Amino acid sequence: MVVPLSRMCEGEKGKISRLELPVEVRERLCGLGFVNGEEVELVKIAPFGDPKVFRIKGTNVTLRNDIAMWILVETSSIPLSSAQPGEYLVSLINGGWGLKERMRQYSIQEGATVKVVENSIRRIEVEVHGKTLFLSRGQAFRVIVRER
Amino acid sequence: MVVVIGDAINLERSLYLLLQVLELRGDVVLAVNAVDEARKAGLEIDKNELGKQLGIPVVITSAATGEGIEELKEVLVKSARSSSHIHYLFSEEIEEKIEALAGRFRLVPALSEFDGRWLAIKSLEHDNGVEKLTGFKAEKDFSSELAETRYRYIKRVLSTSVKGKEKHGWDLSEAIDHVITHRVLGIFVFLSVIYIVFQLTFTISGPLSLLIESGLESLGSFLGNSIGPDWLRSLVVDGIIGGVGAILVFVPNIFILFMALGVLEESGYLPRAAFVIDRLMYSMKLSGRSFISMLLGFGCNVSSIMSTRSISEPKERIVTILVSPFISCSARLPVFLLIAGTFFGTKGGVVVFFLYLLSIVVTVLSALIINRLLFKGEPSTMIMELPRYRKPRVSSIMFYTWNKGRHFLEKAGTIILGASVVIWMLSYFPAEGSQSYAAMIGRALEPLFIPLGFSWEMISSLVFGVAAKEVIVSSLTTFYGNYAVMGSAMEVMRVAISPATAFSFLVFVLLYVPCLPTLAVTKNETGSYRYVFFSVIYSLAVAYSVALAVRVIGGLL
Numbered sequence: 001m002v003v004p005l006s007r008m009c010e011g012e013k014g015k016i017s018r019l020e021l022p023v024e025v026r027e028r029l030c031g032l033g034f035v036n037g038e039e040v041e042l043v044k045i046a047p048f049g050d051p052k053v054f055r056i057k058g059t060n061v062t063l064r065n066d067i068a069m070w071i072l073v074e075t076s077s078i079p080l081s082s083a084q085p086g087e088y089l090v091s092l093i094n095g096g097w098g099l100k101e102r103m104r105q106y107s108i109q110e111g112a113t114v115k116v117v118e119n120s121i122r123r124i125e126v127e128v129h130g131k132t133l134f135l136s137r138g139q140a141f142r143v144i145v146r147e148r
Numbered sequence: 149m150v151v152v153i154g155d156a157i158n159l160e161r162s163l164y165l166l167l168q169v170l171e172l173r174g175d176v177v178l179a180v181n182a183v184d185e186a187r188k189a190g191l192e193i194d195k196n197e198l199g200k201q202l203g204i205p206v207v208i209t210s211a212a213t214g215e216g217i218e219e220l221k222e223v224l225v226k227s228a229r230s231s232s233h234i235h236y237l238f239s240e241e242i243e244e245k246i247e248a249l250a251g252r253f254r255l256v257p258a259l260s261e262f263d264g265r266w267l268a269i270k271s272l273e274h275d276n277g278v279e280k281l282t283g284f285k286a287e288k289d290f291s292s293e294l295a296e297t298r299y300r301y302i303k304r305v306l307s308t309s310v311k312g313k314e315k316h317g318w319d320l321s322e323a324i325d326h327v328i329t330h331r332v333l334g335i336f337v338f339l340s341v342i343y344i345v346f347q348l349t350f351t352i353s354g355p356l357s358l359l360i361e362s363g364l365e366s367l368g369s370f371l372g373n374s375i376g377p378d379w380l381r382s383l384v385v386d387g388i389i390g391g392v393g394a395i396l397v398f399v400p401n402i403f404i405l406f407m408a409l410g411v412l413e414e415s416g417y418l419p420r421a422a423f424v425i426d427r428l429m430y431s432m433k434l435s436g437r438s439f440i441s442m443l444l445g446f447g448c449n450v451s452s453i454m455s456t457r458s459i460s461e462p463k464e465r466i467v468t469i470l471v472s473p474f475i476s477c478s479a480r481l482p483v484f485l486l487i488a489g490t491f492f493g494t495k496g497g498v499v500v501f502f503l504y505l506l507s508i509v510v511t512v513l514s515a516l517i518i519n520r521l522l523f524k525g526e527p528s529t530m531i532m533e534l535p536r537y538r539k540p541r542v543s544s545i546m547f548y549t550w551n552k553g554r555h556f557l558e559k560a561g562t563i564i565l566g567a568s569v570v571i572w573m574l575s576y577f578p579a580e581g582s583q584s585y586a587a588m589i590g591r592a593l594e595p596l597f598i599p600l601g602f603s604w605e606m607i608s609s610l611v612f613g614v615a616a617k618e619v620i621v622s623s624l625t626t627f628y629g630n631y632a633v634m635g636s637a638m639e640v641m642r643v644a645i646s647p648a649t650a651f652s653f654l655v656f657v658l659l660y661v662p663c664l665p666t667l668a669v670t671k672n673e674t675g676s677y678r679y680v681f682f683s684v685i686y687s688l689a690v691a692y693s694v695a696l697a698v699r700v701i702g703g704l705l
Contacts, residue, residue, distance in 0.1 A: 030295040047331045048427030051530050060534040062423050
């Protein structure tokens with residue numbers, strides 16, 4: 001899916017597909033490596049949600065949301081909460097140790113296969129290793145998956 | 149002759165800058181720096197191959213170990229002209245446009261000092277500066293295509309000249325980053341670091357300042373006993389030693405602050421701190437980097453202005469320089485303590501707290517106002533590279549500290565020295581005390597300050613306070629001391645000045661004209677007297693109106 005850089009989650013990667021940068025910063029960002037087709041990763045979000053650290057061409061660069069929103073990236077990842085029924089691979093779990101541990105108990109961990117059975121307003125029904133589970137939207141939002 | 153210094157670990161990006169410089173058609177030498185780190189990371193750079201591909205001299209250096217520095221010097225002397233530049237081509241469509249444009253620009257006499265091809269490339273990138281220069285605007289923005297071509301070319305160059313891939317795995321830098329920029333821990337780390345810096349500067353510099361103070365005192369009394377004529381003794385002891393000494397006392401403070409700042413900058417923490425705190429500054433249309441400068445202002449406004457040098461955006465730097473004098477520096481504290489203690493007794497603490505709060509409020513509002521006045525309220529951007537963590541080296545920290553602190557010493561020796569002599573003359577001639585020129589100036593200005601209720605003694609000490617804020621204390625006590633038949637100058641002041649006036653005086657002291665050293669570095673760092681005038685007039689206007697408001701409100705209570 002194509003999202004602005006500012007909407008990516010921590011740890012997610014994507015390929016830059018379009019730039020609509022304001023003139024004043026365009027040259028600077030080109031020089032830092034923000035060009036079409038380049039891979040970029042959201043490394044870290046600052047304590048107050050803005051700015052964010054992105055890794056591009058091997059270095060870490062901070063951008064604020066007001067700039068990052070003009071850079072569109074093609075990611076194959078989506079949060080589980082917006083996944084339609086089908087099979088997915090877990091890319092990462094965007095949360096603290098506690099959430100990761102809980103998900104691990106459900107066998108939901110990086111690289112695992114998850115099948116979404118039903119995505120309703122309240123909860124997401126998934127099947128992992130033949131077992132059926134219900135995840136809340138909040139939990140599902142933090143599990144980032146990509147299509148198989 | 150241009151030397152482009154590249155980062156050996158991240159040559160791709162460094163070469164992008166190099167290509168842009170080469171497009172300007174200058175003589176360029178490439179220094180690939182930090183090669184020691186690159187070797188550790190398993191990278192091997194073939195400088196001959198790189199030089200052949202790019203058509204310019206390439207030197208491999210390491211500023212940390214000193215490797216290659218001599219060679220770089222030799223190359224700089226030898227190759228005043230580099231032989232042949234690389235000529236890399238953009239796509240056919242773009243090359244055609246470049247050729248056509250370049251041909252047109254070459255015919256314009258006004259543009260003859262620029263390279264035609266470069267002008268053409270910049271025009272296609274919609275570069276504002278070049279568009280203004282040529283008066284031509286390309287119908288389409290090709291900057292993205294141009295950048296992609298450059299990167300493609302760089303990849304080809306690097307594929308033959310750099311071997312080995314950067315190792316990936318557990319990375320110490322990343323582990324440290326995880327804690328330092330963490331959502332919760334990050335703020336905690338930030339606050340502790342700042343606290344430690346302040347504690348260090350004040351605990352270490354305290355005794356040193358006292359040492360300097362007592363040294364100057366004994367020098368003063370020694371000279372006072374040995375110099376003949378009265379006026380000369382007064383000039384040397386009260387004027388020069390008193391005036392310059394008031395500044396010298398801050399030297400340890402400033403040097404230690406810069407040393408701490410040097411460690412933070414060298415190690416790579418400073419940009420992370422700016423990152424953590426940036427959101428708070430965004431509402432002031434500034435960035436996290438200026439927050440750190442402002443914070444330093446609580447120690448001394450001079451060091452805070454000097455530290456703005458690492459703010460990359462000029463607009464933001466100017467705003468930070470202009471507002472940071474409103475941060476209440478440590479030199480204002482003696483004035484606050486004296487007057488608050490005299491007039492408000494045990495409530496003095498509350499008064500001082502209010503003044504600090506006011507200082508922050510005025511700083512924030514001024515940042516918004518000045519941004520609107522000078523830069524039409526555009527927010528600054530926060531594009532910043534987070535460097536790798538490095539172990540700070542003693543030699544470079546010493547260099548950093550000396551380099552920044554030196555200017556302060558120079559100012560003490562020149563501007564402050566001159567100002568001290570002038571101030572001394574004003575207060576000594578034609579007769580000391582209430583008959584002096586200073587007193588006349590105070591009386592002459594009195595009508596202007598009637599709304600505020602300041603007496604000429606207060607006004608004269610404000611005039612002196614421009615040299616250094618703490619001078620206000622000594623001149624107030626001198627002036628009022630003259631009246632005291634019995635008891636101290638404080639008691640005279642308590643009778644002569646109403647609490648509301650005293651309070652508005654404090655506010656005025658907090659906000660009025662930055663001290664001379666601050667104005668001097670403002671000139672130095674902005675490179676123009678325009679901003680110095682702005683700073684003086686703006687701060688006077690703010691001080692006068694806020695002090696008036698305080699007096700009126702205080703009078704009603």
